[in-house]
Amino acid sequence: AQSVTQPDIHITVSEGASLELRCNYSYGATPYLFWYVQSPGQGLQLLLKYFSGDTLVQGIKGFEAEFKRSQSSFNLRKPSVHWSDAAEYFCAVGSSLSGGSYIPTFGRGTSLIVHP
Amino acid sequence: DAGVTQSPTHLIKTRGQQVTLRCSPKSGHDTVSWYQQALGQGPQFIFQYYEEEERQRGNFPDRFSGHQFPNYSSELNVNALLLGDSALYLCASSLIRASKNIQYFGAGTRLSVL
Numbered sequence: 014a015q016s017v018t019q020p021d022i023h024i025t026v027s028e029g030a031s032l033e034l035r036c037n038y039s040y041g042a043t044p045y046l047f048w049y050v051q052s053p054g055q056g057l058q059l060l061l062k063y064f065s066g067d068t069l070v071q072g073i074k075g076f077e078a079e080f081k082r083s084q085s086s087f088n089l090r091k092p093s094v095h096w097s098d099a100a101e102y103f104c105a106v107g108s109s110l111s112g113g114s115y116i117p118t119f120g121r122g123t124s125l126i127v128h129p
Numbered sequence: 130d131a132g133v134t135q136s137p138t139h140l141i142k143t144r145g146q147q148v149t150l151r152c153s154p155k156s157g158h159d160t161v162s163w164y165q166q167a168l169g170q171g172p173q174f175i176f177q178y179y180e181e182e183e184r185q186r187g188n189f190p191d192r193f194s195g196h197q198f199p200n201y202s203s204e205l206n207v208n209a210l211l212l213g214d215s216a217l218y219l220c221a222s223s224l225i226r227a228s229k230n231i232q233y234f235g236a237g238t239r240l241s242v243l
Contacts, residue, residue: 017171049234054236055236056133056219056234056235056236056237057172057219057221057234058234059231059232059233062231103171103172105171115230116162116174116177116185116187117174117232118174119171119172119173120171121169121170121171122169122170122171
């Protein structure tokens with residue numbers, strides 16, 4: 014069965030500092046990988062996705078993530094954090110269904126706190 | 130272009146009652162998935178509907194049921210509510226024909242069971 018581990022429950026950074034959120038997955042085949050962000054009282058917004066090809070993926074809001082098959086990781090990075098980035102971040106791995114659809118399995122999330 | 134909309138935004142029920150949550154998919158989407166997000170946890174997949182049929186189901190009891198209408202909107206029904214059903218319920222829509230279709234999420238319905 015597929016699974017996702019986000020080892021950090023909370024991460025605190027200063028505004029302007031760099032950020033890396035960790036994600037490790039378990040999946041037998043080539044995974045579909047995602048990062049979502051959830052602001053308080055909001056649904057999930059897709060930041061970026063990896064299906065195949067280039068292992069460095071660019072997303073919205075200046076985020077990027079790197080797929081490392083040998084480490085079963087898909088860490089999210091941002092070079093300079095803004096106060097508005099404070100939110101809950103979820104990593105997910107998708108299992109494919111027939112017809113190209115998929116069902117994502119989510120990690121428990123990492124809460125990002127940004128200090129001024 | 131309206132995104133995924135869910136109603137109501139908040140709901141309070143008592144144990145044993147039944148509840149119905151509603152979801153309208155993003156324009157042009159034909160597939161709806163439902164998720165339960167308990168406090169401090171990631172979303173857990175309940176089921177997915179396509180062509181008015183349940184296509185895939187997660188590890189949830191039969192108390193959780195759903196429906197999809199011809200206009201692609203969907204309902205989630207939960208019977209015999211338990212305290213543990215208190216959670217944020219998220220709906221996501223997608224287009225099944227799209228290559229590597231992406232799920233777009235609504236803001237959710239917050240259900241409190243007292």
